[in-house]
Amino acid sequence: SKHYNIAVLAGDGIGPEVMAEAEKVLAVVADKFQFGLTLTPALVGGAAIDATGEPLPAATLELCKNSDAILFGSVGGPKWTGLAPDKQPERGSLLPLRKTFDLFCNLRPGQIYPAFADLSPLHPRVSSLGMDVLCVRELTGGIYFGEKGRTATDAFDTQRYSVAEIERIAKVAFAAATKRSNKVTSIDKANVLQTSILWRETVERVAKDYPGVTLEHMYIDNAAMQLIRSPQQFDVLLCDNLFGDILSDEIAAIAGSLGLLPSASLNSSGFGLYEPAGGSAPDIAGKGIANPIAQILSAALMLRYSFGEEAAAQAIEQAVQHCLEQHIVTRDINPQSTYGTAAVGAAIVATL
Amino acid sequence: SKHYNIAVLAGDGIGPEVMAEAEKVLAVVADKFQFGLTLTPALVGGAAIDATGEPLPAATLELCKNSDAILFGSVGGPKWTGLAPDKQPERGSLLPLRKTFDLFCNLRPGQIYPAFADLSPLHPRVSSLGMDVLCVRELTGGIYFGEKGRTATDAFDTQRYSVAEIERIAKVAFAAATKRSNKVTSIDKANVLQTSILWRETVERVAKDYPGVTLEHMYIDNAAMQLIRSPQQFDVLLCDNLFGDILSDEIAAIAGSLGLLPSASLNSSGFGLYEPAGGSAPDIAGKGIANPIAQILSAALMLRYSFGEEAAAQAIEQAVQHCLEQHIVTRDINPQSTYGTAAVGAAIVATL
Numbered sequence: 001s002k003h004y005n006i007a008v009l010a011g012d013g014i015g016p017e018v019m020a021e022a023e024k025v026l027a028v029v030a031d032k033f034q035f036g037l038t039l040t041p042a043l044v045g046g047a048a049i050d051a052t053g054e055p056l057p058a059a060t061l062e063l064c065k066n067s068d069a070i071l072f073g074s075v076g077g078p079k080w081t082g083l084a085p086d087k088q089p090e091r092g093s094l095l096p097l098r099k100t101f102d103l104f105c106n107l108r109p110g111q112i113y114p115a116f117a118d119l120s121p122l123h124p125r126v127s128s129l130g131m132d133v134l135c136v137r138e139l140t141g142g143i144y145f146g147e148k149g150r151t152a153t154d155a156f157d158t159q160r161y162s163v164a165e166i167e168r169i170a171k172v173a174f175a176a177a178t179k180r181s182n183k184v185t186s187i188d189k190a191n192v193l194q195t196s197i198l199w200r201e202t203v204e205r206v207a208k209d210y211p212g213v214t215l216e217h218m219y220i221d222n223a224a225m226q227l228i229r230s231p232q233q234f235d236v237l238l239c240d241n242l243f244g245d246i247l248s249d250e251i252a253a254i255a256g257s258l259g260l261l262p263s264a265s266l267n268s269s270g271f272g273l274y275e276p277a278g279g280s281a282p283d284i285a286g287k288g289i290a291n292p293i294a295q296i297l298s299a300a301l302m303l304r305y306s307f308g309e310e311a312a313a314q315a316i317e318q319a320v321q322h323c324l325e326q327h328i329v330t331r332d333i334n335p336q337s338t339y340g341t342a343a344v345g346a347a348i349v350a351t352l
Numbered sequence: 353s354k355h356y357n358i359a360v361l362a363g364d365g366i367g368p369e370v371m372a373e374a375e376k377v378l379a380v381v382a383d384k385f386q387f388g389l390t391l392t393p394a395l396v397g398g399a400a401i402d403a404t405g406e407p408l409p410a411a412t413l414e415l416c417k418n419s420d421a422i423l424f425g426s427v428g429g430p431k432w433t434g435l436a437p438d439k440q441p442e443r444g445s446l447l448p449l450r451k452t453f454d455l456f457c458n459l460r461p462g463q464i465y466p467a468f469a470d471l472s473p474l475h476p477r478v479s480s481l482g483m484d485v486l487c488v489r490e491l492t493g494g495i496y497f498g499e500k501g502r503t504a505t506d507a508f509d510t511q512r513y514s515v516a517e518i519e520r521i522a523k524v525a526f527a528a529a530t531k532r533s534n535k536v537t538s539i540d541k542a543n544v545l546q547t548s549i550l551w552r553e554t555v556e557r558v559a560k561d562y563p564g565v566t567l568e569h570m571y572i573d574n575a576a577m578q579l580i581r582s583p584q585q586f587d588v589l590l591c592d593n594l595f596g597d598i599l600s601d602e603i604a605a606i607a608g609s610l611g612l613l614p615s616a617s618l619n620s621s622g623f624g625l626y627e628p629a630g631g632s633a634p635d636i637a638g639k640g641i642a643n644p645i646a647q648i649l650s651a652a653l654m655l656r657y658s659f660g661e662e663a664a665a666q667a668i669e670q671a672v673q674h675c676l677e678q679h680i681v682t683r684d685i686n687p688q689s690t691y692g693t694a695a696v697g698a699a700i701v702a703t704l
């Protein structure tokens with residue numbers, strides 16, 4: 001029978017507490033949908049730095065290589081901000097993991113749920129129209145990984161893209177749009193960047209294979225503006241690495257509910273890293289009040305994308321939806337709420 | 353007595369209509385504050401392409417070289433979107449003007465005026481706290497002007513910054529902060545980019561000369577998020593060329609009043625280009641309903657920064673404020689309003 005090995009990298013701050021709830025949920029759906037799971041924890045981020053001096057120890061990387069997917073919590077905190085950039089918890093773990101496993105495709109959904117429109121920092125006249133976007137971000141190319149260097153008086157970074165890199169992420173965006181509202185907005189700065197011109201040409205060619213999907217191009221500056229003015233106009237946003245970094249966080253801010261937003265980072269053979277969109281929130285760590293939903297929904301994405309366990313993924317998503325409707329939520333969603341991390345996790349488990 | 357020569361590049365769409373009002377206002381303050389003005393029009397953007405084939409004809413550039421400042425309207429429209437990037441109205445005029453005159457410093461203020469907080473697409477619980485930011489954007493370096501190129505299958509762009517380039521823009525930001533709320537938030541992506549690490553180091557060194565100013569660093573992705581969640585936390589934002597392009601438009605969206613926002617692009621000898629933050633708005637061009645205030649406030653910035661005519665600049669700003677308070681505004685500010693472009697211009701002139 002089916003069995004999946006999962007590397008569990010809980011990390012820092014609220015990571016361990018929310019991960020504990022996701023693990024409980026996974027155990028229940030494994031039982032219900034009859035598959036086996038082995039969850040193996042490993043050190044990452046600041047916790048790993050403290051124990052080994054490295055944000056991504058060799059043993060952790062080795063475990064990931066021998067697993068079917070990575071369930072990632074969150075990393076970082078004030079303790080480690082003074083370190084050199086490539087030693088820092090977030091960058092020092094996420095960038096090598098993305099590169100090692102060729103996780104070129106980052107998916108970050110962002111919604112304004114009608115029932116929770118008031119969570120959004122947007123005006124009700126805007127938020128009441130809703131938002132339901134999927135940000136498809138290229139994750140292993142661009143200015144993140146191009147040649148870079150510096151002297152005492154100068155520095156440079158290179159943004160590089162090939163047609164092949166653009167094609168594979170564009171295909172993901174169009175395929176996703178066919179299962180959503182059939183619209184792709186491709187983000188670039190083609191009035192300034194050569195990589196953007198190549199991006200635009202390539203995306204237009206890929207679009208020909210998806211005649212049912214409407215393609216529109218938008219400059220990054222205009223997109224940063226339009227997302228605030230009328231986020232309901234968007235369906236799938238297709239972005240390079242840097243623009244996707246910026247817009248996916250802007251989308252998360254607009255949704256107003258970081259604690260509800262999962263993400264998936266995939267390669268072409270279905271391997272993936274799954275993590276909540278929010279950070280390690282050191283200010284509330286250890287208090288039992290962190291929202292576990294983004295971590296639990298990240299686990300659902302893992303079941304869907306890496307294991308093809310669609311029914312189990314949907315069961316989790318429905319259980320989460322049910323709890324939201326019953327207002328069984330943590331304080332970030334409802335300041336009056338008395339439910340904590342464990343109570344919300346337990347309610348989702350009970351619903352399942 | 354003092355006399356200033358101004359190159360007037362009205363451009364396309366609503367450019368000419370709003371420029372006409374700014375010219376009237378300038379004539380009145382010149383008279384009142386006793387300086388001479390010569391306003392010489394020249395072709396730019398789509399209008400110039402239609403007449404000469406070039407978005408920035410040699411004659412226009414020559415006029416600018418012989419002027420004390422450039423008052424710019426807006427350029428572009430659907431007619432010219434099919435052109436190659438460097439022939440397009442906006443890019444083809446603005447980038448060469450910035451480079452020719454070394455306009456390294458772009459200033460874009462963005463406010464949520466308490467009386468007009470409802471213009472903002474942000475929720476009243478956020479917008480009622482107000483926003484008063486000045487975006488200081490480096491405008492002649494970075495990925496805009498670095499080496500770039502492409503083959504059939506690859507493309508690249510280079511972001512390059514020198515300490516000298518960073519220093520001069522940082523000084524502007526700190527000096528501006530001393531006249532505002534003494535806070536600079538420097539935007540970078542120092543966890544990924546070498547140019548950002550150099551940026552951060554250099555900004556910290558410059559900060560030592562401004563002990564009264566608080567410096568904070570923020571990653572671009574977090575800034576895109578924080579601006580939406582709590583824009584009132586910011587005073588001066590210091591950005592490189594690309595990040596400033598994105599955040600200044602995000603700020604404009606948050607202000608909700610593009611028609612009120614001016615901008616200044618300066619070099620180190622006081623020469624500058626002044627333009628409204630909004631675009632050419634071809635959909636409403638020729639209807640007499642465009643908001644002239646951003647263009648008029650851009651003229652005020654010209655008086656302040658290029659000519660040192662502080663009293664005249666303030667007189668314009670106060671007259672604009674007065675009209676806003678009297679609700680003498682165009683429809684973009686108040687949909688029920690019956691005031692058009694000329695009526696608002698006339699009211700500002702009358703107030704003066």
Ligand SMILES: CC(C)[C@H](C(=O)O)[C@@H](O)C(=O)O
Pocket residue numbers: 090091094095245543544573
């Ligand atoms: C930590 C950092 C390098 C990373 C990125 O910029 O990709 C983060 O912001 C993210 O979006 O996952």
Ligand SMILES: CC(C)[C@H](C(=O)O)[C@@H](O)C(=O)O
Pocket residue numbers: 191192221442443446447597
């Ligand atoms: C037209 C374009 C090249 C320009 C820029 O990106 O700088 C514009 O967006 C701006 O902000 O003035």
